[in-house]
Amino acid sequence: MGEADFDGEDRDPLTTNSGEAVPNNQNTRTAGPEGPALMDDYHYFEKMAQFNRERIPERVVHAKGGGAYGTFTVTNDEISEYTVADMFSEVGKETPMFARFSTVAGPRGSPDTVRDPRGFALKFYTEEGNWDMTGNDTPVFFIRDPSKFSDFIHTQKKMPANDLSDPTPQWDFWSLSPESLHQVTWLFGDRGIPASWRTMNGYSSHTLSFYNDEGERYWVKLHFKTDQGIENFTEEEAIEKAGENPDYHKQDLWEAIEAGDYPTWTLKVQVMPEAEAEEYDINPFDLTRVWPHDDYPLIEVGTMELNENPDNYFAEVEQAAFSPAHVVPGIAHSPDKMLQGRIPSYDDAHRYRLGSNFEQIPVNQPKNAETNNYHQDGAMRMDDNNGAGPNYEPNSFRGPVEQPEVEKPPLKVSGDADRYQHRERIDNYKQPGDLLREVMDDAERDRFVEAVVGDMDGVSEDGIKKRQIRHWFKADPDVGRRLAEGLGFDPETIIADELLEVEDEIPDAPVVDDLVDIDVEDQPEPQPPTQNDD
Template sequence: MSNSRKDLTTASGAPVGDNQNSITAGNNGPTLIQDVHLLEKLAHFNRERVPERVVHAKGAGAHGYFEVTNNDIANYTKADFLSEAGKQTPMFIRFSTVAGELGSADTVRDPRGFAVKFYTEEGNYDLVGNNTPVFFIRDAIKFPDFIHTQKRDPKTHLKDPNMAWDFWSLSPESLHQITILHSDRGIPATFRHMNGYGSHTYKWVNHDGEAFWIKYHFKTDQGIKNLDPKLADQLAGENPDYHLEDLYQAIEDGNHPSWTLKVQIMPEADAQHYRYDPFDVTKVWSHQDYPLIEVGRMVLNRNPNNYFEEVEQAALSPANFVSGIEASPDKMLQGRLFSYSDAHRYRIGANHQALPINRAKSNVNHYQRDGNMRFDGNGGGSVNYEPNSYDGPKETPENKIKPFEVSGFADSVSYDNDDHYSQPRALFRDIMNYDERERLIKNFADHMSGVRDERIIARQIKEFYRVSPDLAEGVAKELNTEVPEEVKE
């Protein structure tokens, strides 16, 4: 036998004599239960797909590196991977759509996930954001309800604009995000031609213990490009994997996409008096108030070798911080700190962070043991509790979070500011040109044309009127209806 020959075996290593014919009683069967190779193949096949993600089910991934380009960033954070210009950190990114299932089309009008895992020397840092700087809601308690409206009707099992617009028209904080979603940027041309945002506010802490509030902006170096809705619909039928294919082929061809990371930096004390709540994820910070500061450059230069292993099993969570980067009081972020890691525990198991794509490049030392699919030695014979007398891992007090003051009564309360209109108004009136406004109106009307309940249409047009009478009147005209008189008073 040649040493280069690969013998087919069972999962336990036993040689397989026949992989074409099951063991039967005679030529015509029936099949015998003793055919353990057959049973193993069928049983494994039934389990080849882990449950798909509830959101961001369909995605594409790539490996690359992040390089710091600004020495001054070390003045704002003690995070080691941002400590000096020229420092490179390996990273992995997963792009995705949000509402669709694994087999859905890439070119639908939907936000795109933009989730980056930095394999730093001090552990993994995950920045799990989108291609928009804001979100539909600002409290995690509303997230399951919101996502239900983006999925399928429990009766018809069809996508239903009535559900989506019923929720949005009753949730005016969504106005900023749905305006962006129905603008030209609602359908990116490719993953390479869109920006990425951390969306939430985060906290940086430097070596002197000073704290700063941070917003992340990944600016595409390829330039912003978007798809016309008609072309997007055509591509959805002809090549539903258009974005996945584009990213893979660009990297294979050596056309490595890149993004420049910039941040907005707010001194900690400014949060007390800024004109918008800086932790409200439905709001942006003015670039005039807090200009963009360059941090570094992210380059994607390697495709996954195996999609399931590296993309489907990728588990990114905003709870994965490194020293010098912390959470803010953002209510949506606070909920995500739990929900993302919990989703991974359900979907791919309690030991998902030990999988190669998720495992930190730095040493991992903890007292967590056992659980499904423990394949990495399970801590061997070392002690599994702390404190102990046996030289087990010890905490490092210098890595505690920076203390922050909290006050008030424990209660179910909203944010103090309910101005849901000024920022989408500025986007519509001041940033979009005439043609962009007209296309936005058309996109809104096209989506709302599937709404069956006239009460929902009237309610949403009222909300549009509070943004801009021109917006409300334009959408109403496209839908052959009127702006309700009471909202004009």
């Protein structure tokens, strides 16, 4: 807010938006001391008109969040062989950036310590333009086909009938979408409630691509590992924090940076040569699955440090607009269907929420690269609107021209255009089972079962509960049994009879014949946690 000034000297004059000095900001012009207000009090009407429009539409998802500025510094030159991106060109190279962290489902006024994935969105102001990474604190997601995104998000919102929260829609959707099991298992594990934004990892989640100066393409996944160490809240701690301070995470980040306790993350990448994707035993572009580190180990790239708080939350955090469409030479997209669906969707949402010229808002502007194009007019145009120059291309008047040298290498695609069933021929259960057995220890598995049972207990239909338990039986029989018992069901009945009755309700679901003979006492022994936390 700046230094307090009690004597009022040497202060800027108060003006209207047009620059007219305001003679009195305390009293409305009226006809006499008790009379009605007069229409000629323009200052009053301008104040109210501005006030009535202070609230832009909040984000449909990721509405509650906070952010900060920082710097990315390259610490390892191994990455330069995979990409021509200038920001990775040499050890010591620094790139200014902005980060925004958020919850996914709740509105702006909701508590930020709830069980929910966290958005981990980064904007790098490179010398070649802005590169945005629209990631999360989990390496996977609930769905793998973009046509299901709005359906999924609707299940995370309040009920249309009464505007109240109800867990039934989300569990109904998840139980009918077996591909969600990996992310749901993450969500109800300990990392579903980070203790702070500073103590959680961030991931590109999507597979992206790098390409080098030879035109060779590599598929990559990005991992931002917190240097503060992973810390999480229990369900009880999160509820307590939400009651004490619904802005706890936002305040924690702000105060840490104000105190000079700058949080850092180490960027590591997994790299897969383009040709290997066709032979790999899982689809490397499937957002519901991870690449095992044994196959593609992490390579250190650099460090991200957040070291500067915004001056104004609305201007710099609320108006920050991230989009996976924003890439720079050396970084590109992949055939990931969810990523492809998000490329046009994000900018469309920003144009609705912020206006057609949202990238002219200072927090969204490139810092070290000029913008030259033939876009014209639109609400809130903030520059010279390209002046008197030509507004078409090609032209003979020295307007900006294309740069063929930054074209991406060709991407080989083939196949018949069709609507392919994304649930066919895919194992939705191995990786969630590995997460439960190999990453979670006994205590975390206990907390996972408790969290799922607590949440599903509020589901209004037993058939939905049983259908969801069936998925966990396939991932890990012991967890399936414990969940069934925790919700008051006989595990053997669920496996053998009742779930078979709802099989046809699951679109393209795998058959359940192999479940009938499962001995819930005959299961793999839990393994100690591994370093592969993905």
